[in-house]
Amino acid sequence: xxxxxxxxxxxxxxxxxxxxxxxxxxxxxxxxxxxxxxxxxxxxxxxxxxxxxxxxxxxxxxxxxxxxxxxxxxxxxxxxxxxxxxxxxxxxxxxxxxxxxxxxxxxxxxxx
Amino acid sequence: xxxxxxxxxxxxxxxxxxxxxxxxxxxxxxxxxxxxxxxxxxxxxxxxxxxxxxxxxxxxxxxxxxxxxxxxxxxxxxxxxxxxxxxxxxxxxxxxxxxxxxxxxxxxxxxxxxxx
Numbered sequence: 001x002x003x004x005x006x007x008x009x010x011x012x013x014x015x016x017x018x019x020x021x022x023x024x025x026x027x028x029x030x031x032x033x034x035x036x037x038x039x040x041x042x043x044x045x046x047x048x049x050x051x052x053x054x055x056x057x058x059x060x061x062x063x064x065x066x067x068x069x070x071x072x073x074x075x076x077x078x079x080x081x082x083x084x085x086x087x088x089x090x091x092x093x094x095x096x097x098x099x100x101x102x103x104x105x106x107x108x109x110x111x112x
Numbered sequence: 113x114x115x116x117x118x119x120x121x122x123x124x125x126x127x128x129x130x131x132x133x134x135x136x137x138x139x140x141x142x143x144x145x146x147x148x149x150x151x152x153x154x155x156x157x158x159x160x161x162x163x164x165x166x167x168x169x170x171x172x173x174x175x176x177x178x179x180x181x182x183x184x185x186x187x188x189x190x191x192x193x194x195x196x197x198x199x200x201x202x203x204x205x206x207x208x209x210x211x212x213x214x215x216x217x218x219x220x221x222x223x224x225x226x227x228x
Contacts, residue, residue: 032214043203043219044155087154093214100217102154
């Protein structure tokens with residue numbers, strides 16, 4: 001299973017943009033890049049996913065490098081509620097039962 | 113829509129006792145997952161069901177863990193007998209997917225199990 005590398009922790013100020021990096025140098029052609037986040041005492045929550053093109057939704061944006069070996073999750077204006085562990089996960093999008101394999105993730109703290 | 117429901121929220125047992133967790137997925141979701149999350153780590157998949165059949169149970173310690181999904185809806189995960197190392201949060205998730213794996217997984221808030 002392809003693996004991802006993320007910083008253990010990051011800090012941000014409230015109402016400022018946050019760029020969460022993820023390296024995935026061994027990504028295969030059928031791997032989608034998924035992001036989930038986990039708030040304290042809650043289960044993980046889907047944020048966004050993409051294959052090659054940049055993606056936007058109401059929660060965040062996903063910027064994918066042209067060679068697909070890295071990606072960045074962008075929170076446009078961090079709020080205190082965005083403090084969570086963010087997981088970048090590669091998932092085979094074309095085979096039934098492609099697993100979500102969670103790593104350690106990046107713990108994001110947001111300062112008022 | 114209602115989310116994934118899990119119960120109980122917390123459970124404390126002594127080692128060698130048995131315990132069961134219950135999960136009710138989002139209505140209409142064909143695929144159901146059980147994950148184990150040890151403190152400080154990301155969740156680890158234990159078992160995946162599609163409808164009432166097992167798709168992947170390669171990480172399930174089958175000597176002590178069992179899971180079933182009768183009628184393809186609710187699911188139970190059982191541990192018998194429990195060991196100290198089973199202390200963790202047990203998360204249930206569901207998704208609509210029946211083919212390609214790009215549908216988001218929706219997680220419950222988990223059952224926190226403590227083994228004394």
